[in-house]
Each structure stands twice: as C-alpha cells, then as structure tokens.
Amino acid sequence: MYYCKHKHRIGLILISFMVGIHIAVRNKGKHHSFGIGARLLDNQINNYLTDQIRKQENWINSSIPTVINSNNIKYIVYDCSKTRPGACGGWADRMSGILSTCIISVLTKQPFLVNFDKPCTLQDYLVPATFEWRYNASIFQRSNTAYHNLIDYRSKKIKSFLTGSQDINIFFSMGVNFIRMNWDFTESFRKRPNIGSEIPWLTKLTYADIYKQMFDMLFKPSPLLDQALKEQYRTRRSRPKIACAHVRVGGNPTIPKDLKRKNKPLEILWQYFDTLNKTEYDLLISSDSEQVKDAGKKRYRGNMIDTVGKIIHIDRRSKTDPNEGFLKMMLDFYTLITCDKLIITNSGFGILTAYVRQTDDGLYCWRGRDLRPCSRYTVHNTFPSEILAPGS
Known part of the structure; x- marks a missing residue:
C-alpha cells in the first residue's frame, strides 16, 4: 500500500x-x-x-x-x-x-x-x-x-x-x-x-x-514562512507595486571564503530607480552586501524596504543564527518572484528567481554598465558561465 x-x-x-x-x-x-x-x-x-x-x-x-x-x-x-x-x-x-x-x-x-x-x-x-x-x-x-x-x-x-x-x-x-x-x-x-x-x-x-x-x-x-510573508507585507509594504534588485557582490566579511566579484556601478541601479513613480513603488534590494543595501536605504528613505534578519550564505559558516539567515533568504526569494520590476545580476539565485517568477514583464539583466530588458527564457545565455549547469 x-x-x-x-x-x-x-x-x-x-x-x-x-x-x-x-x-x-x-x-x-x-x-x-x-x-x-x-x-x-x-x-x-x-x-x-x-x-x-x-x-x-x-x-x-x-x-x-x-x-x-x-x-x-x-x-x-x-x-x-x-x-x-x-x-x-x-x-x-x-x-x-x-x-x-x-x-x-x-x-x-x-x-x-x-x-x-x-x-x-x-x-x-x-x-x-x-x-x-x-x-x-x-x-x-x-x-x-x-x-x-x-x-x-x-x-x-x-x-x-x-x-x-x-x-x-x-x-x-x-x-x-x-x-x-x-x-x-x-x-x-x-x-x-x-x-x-x-x-x-x-x-x-x-x-x-x-x-x-x-x-x-x-x-x-510552511505555516512559519507563510506567516512571516504576511507579516512582512502587512508591516513593511505601503504602496501598490514593488521594484526589486538582486545584487550579488561577493567578499562579504560575515561569509568566510566568499570570493569578491566584479564591481557593479551602483549609479546604474540608482538611475533606473530614479525613473520610477515613488508614490506607486516600494523598493527592495536583495544582496549579499550590507553596504549596497545601506546605500539604497539612504538614497530612498521613504521607499526602500527590507526583509527581516541578517545576511548569510546558506552553505558557508556564519556568525549569524542560521535559522534567522535562512528565513531571510526565503523571504527575499518569495518577494523577488512577486516583484513588478526585477533586476538581476550574474548569480544562480537571481536566475532562479527569474525562472520561477513566471513572467518577462519588468525583468532586467544587469551586466557592468549595461542594464536592459531580458527574458526568463534566455537569461542563462545573458550570463554565460557555469551557473546552474556545467559548461560544455
């Protein structure tokens, strides 16, 4: 049976x-x-x-x-x-x-x-x-x-x-x-x-x-995550839409052995966020860098929201409580896949959110100084490297 x-x-x-x-x-x-x-x-x-x-x-x-x-x-x-x-x-x-x-x-x-x-x-x-x-x-x-x-x-x-x-x-x-x-x-x-x-x-x-x-x-x-998502929406959201960016930087001091990645000029992100109607959009930056998140909060004080908890990489030791860090990661993930506008960088996490998000509307790929609309169907070609699958 x-x-x-x-x-x-x-x-x-x-x-x-x-x-x-x-x-x-x-x-x-x-x-x-x-x-x-x-x-x-x-x-x-x-x-x-x-x-x-x-x-x-x-x-x-x-x-x-x-x-x-x-x-x-x-x-x-x-x-x-x-x-x-x-x-x-x-x-x-x-x-x-x-x-x-x-x-x-x-x-x-x-x-x-x-x-x-x-x-x-x-x-x-x-x-x-x-x-x-x-x-x-x-x-x-x-x-x-x-x-x-x-x-x-x-x-x-x-x-x-x-x-x-x-x-x-x-x-x-x-x-x-x-x-x-x-x-x-x-x-x-x-x-x-x-x-x-x-x-x-x-x-x-x-x-x-x-x-x-x-x-x-x-x-x-789970009931725990579902409640956390509802609480986040109730206490942190104040506008009908949300624009998000996932910015993978590397080199986070709280994440041992985290390799530094190529710098991304933040003015490219700010230029895009500046074009949005601030009475219509909340903003969120999901990142492995507190400095990037803090810069966003300072520039867009009335619009920038965040998920609760401290940043961790789930496969590396951290001083942060792993349960707190894992919950933050899940809150980030579920928020990103529901964003009205989503900017992703060269990372598996970003590509996965684009896949699961289910729509191309408002999806942008950011490489260096280039930020342009892209498709969830070809995003793995936009960032050609061994992400998600081995190279040929």
Whole structure:
C-alpha cells in the first residue's frame, strides 16, 4: 500500500509537467507562462489536455512495476544533510540538484525524497505541495544504502549513465540511493536515445518552465514562512507595486571564503530607480552586501524596504543564527518572484528567481554598465558561465 501511494505521486509529477508542456506549446513564441490551471484554457484545449493527461497516466502506471513486498522498494534521495561532510551549494545550486535528482528518480522508477537539514531543516520553511517528499530516517535503518557525492566535477563519473550510454539502474542499484549534486543535467538527460518516450516533457519545456513547474510541484510555504510573508507585507509594504534588485557582490566579511566579484556601478541601479513613480513603488534590494543595501536605504528613505534578519550564505559558516539567515533568504526569494520590476545580476539565485517568477514583464539583466530588458527564457545565455549547469 505504501508503494502504491508513491506510485500515484510519481504519476502526479509527470502529469503536472505534461500539462505545463501543452500550455507552453500553445503559447510558443510568446514570453508568457500561464501555469497549470486548466481554467485559463478554452474548452477545446481543456478537453485535449484532459485526454492527454489520461494517456500519460496510463503510460505512467504501466511503466512502473508493481511491488508487492514493500521492503524491496528502492529510493532516490536528494541529500543535503549534516550527517555527511562537504558542500551542498547555495539555494540555486540545491534547486538544480533537486531537479536532477528528481529526474533520476523518474528514470529509475524509484520514489523521490529530500533529506535537507543543512544549515536548517527545509520543511520548517517549505512543505510538500503535491506529493510527500520528506525523508524518514526509518528508511535508512532498514535498507542497504549508497551515498553518491556528485558535487561539481565529481559528477563526471555518472555522465554516461545520465546520457543513456550505460544503464542508469546499475549506478543507482542500492535500496536507498543518497545523491548530493548541485548542477542541472537537463542537457545530459536530453541526449538519452529514448528520452522522448521516457520523459516527454523534458524535451519540450524550456529551462524556465521546467524550474517553475518543478518548484511549484514540490514546494509551498510552511505555516512559519507563510506567516512571516504576511507579516512582512502587512508591516513593511505601503504602496501598490514593488521594484526589486538582486545584487550579488561577493567578499562579504560575515561569509568566510566568499570570493569578491566584479564591481557593479551602483549609479546604474540608482538611475533606473530614479525613473520610477515613488508614490506607486516600494523598493527592495536583495544582496549579499550590507553596504549596497545601506546605500539604497539612504538614497530612498521613504521607499526602500527590507526583509527581516541578517545576511548569510546558506552553505558557508556564519556568525549569524542560521535559522534567522535562512528565513531571510526565503523571504527575499518569495518577494523577488512577486516583484513588478526585477533586476538581476550574474548569480544562480537571481536566475532562479527569474525562472520561477513566471513572467518577462519588468525583468532586467544587469551586466557592468549595461542594464536592459531580458527574458526568463534566455537569461542563462545573458550570463554565460557555469551557473546552474556545467559548461560544455
């Protein structure tokens, strides 16, 4: 019975993505993403989607073998836990790792779970949205296990399994397969000879829509985060719209081993903020630099708002309480994906917010002295480097 529930949940994963595919196809060439809601579609398209969902559900059910003895179930577990040393990466790195691990679970037909308590327990802030992904330690106690540290270039050893040159089930053959990775391997998965039938949506959806659908399928705010978001809106917002910027600087003294990045001339940001109607817009700067945030607060005293807490990088030691820093990061993330205007810089966190934000309206990319409108569908090309995925 336990496995049957997981079987249905894996079905939900692909069904959700498949609905997203046909919505994206219907709007090909437009810079919009309309979500999963069938209410947005006319009756003809709605009937078509219903038929496609039924076909996909039949395919899913027939492709996953029935397991009578629940002790024989194998699991794929994304791991970012304190029980094992080493890095997990920042928020964007972890979302890329979760995406790739989730795809591995579908390819191997093994239920997908998340074991995440570094530096904080993820489910304190995000809880399951459509299916149960929370890892239970009792699974570890009763099964043979393997831990795969595939962070950064350690992942090279599984490339042939991801692309289909070798059977992926051979590599992930244990009862519980813990996977720590921080890159998006969509392009490797797309090289599989039968990927069109294995996971059809992976060949059709854009990067932006894959991340948007994945995030919404897996996560929703916990009661703690939901209350913090409501409190922030109630106490800090005073205008109908909000313009935001995510400015990654590097070299934060409160974040050990944080490398300094190329300076960004702040006058470029100020020039843009100066053009906005201050009776209409609140302003927010999300940054790893208190100096940048303080400069914004000094220049726009009546409009600049901030999220509560101190800045941390979630994968590096800090003097700040990790729970306080993690909550601030989540408040920043959820605020940025709802901003009416959003400026991003060269960072995985910024790119991820553009993906999940779901619209191109008011999206700007900032490189050096160049600030221009950009698209969530091509933002990873605007900042060409090894962000979210390894270079070619």
